[in-house]
Amino acid sequence: MSYHEEDNSGKILLAAxxxxxxxIIAGLLMAPDKGKATREKIGSAATKYSGQFGEQLxxxxxxxxxxxxxxxxxxxxxxxxxxxSLKLKxxxxxxxxxxxxxxxxxxxxDLDYADGKGDELVGRLQNKLGKAKNEVVKMLNDL
Numbered sequence: 527m528s529y530h531e532e533d534n535s536g537k538i539l540l541a542a543x544x545x546x547x548x549x550i551i552a553g554l555l556m557a558p559d560k561g562k563a564t565r566e567k568i569g570s571a572a573t574k575y576s577g578q579f580g581e582q583l584x585x586x587x588x589x590x591x592x593x594x595x596x597x598x599x600x601x602x603x604x605x606x607x608x609x610x611s612l613k614l615k616x617x618x619x620x621x622x623x624x625x626x627x628x629x630x631x632x633x634x635x636d637l638d639y640a641d642g643k644g645d646e647l648v649g650r651l652q653n654k655l656g657k658a659k660n661e662v663v664k665m666l667n668d669l
Contacts, residue, residue, distance in 0.1 A: 595658050598658065598660070599658065599659045599660070611663065612644035612645075612647075612648060612663050612666060612667065613667050614639070614644070614666060614667070614669075615667075615669075616669070618639055621666070621669040622634075622637045622639075624669055625637060625669070629654075629655060631654060631655075632651075632654060632655075635650075636650050636651065636654050637651075638650075647666075648662050648663055648666070651665075651666075
């Protein structure tokens with residue numbers, strides 16, 4: 527008896543190519559749109575959703591930042607942390623002049639200060655400069 531070995535690699539390659547070809551043809555015949563139209567739909571959907579995602583992320587970031595600043599201010603008020611209490615030294619008119627030079631948008635009304643009314647001054651400067659309370663207090667104490 528003789529043993530005869532057949533080489534099936536050619537048949538396997540031919541079957542694989544035939545299967546791939548049949549799959550490509552079936553895909554082209556069943557596709558709802560042309561490739562270009564499908565790519566454009568995918569691209570426009572991706573652009574639309576990425577824009578919405580970016581807007582939402584920005585909105586949540588701003589809300590989180592505002593809440594965080596509020597919590598920091600409350601914590602500083604509770605603990606009496608450095609920078610939370612106003613201690614003005616020297617001549618207020620000189621300090622007022624320095625502030626006006628540094629921040630041109632400040633008016634005399636913004637910088638109106640009377641003893642015992644430091645919180646009102648800090649509040650006005652917070653609103654006008656867009657800074658946190660501890661930043662404004664530190665800035666005033668450093669003058």
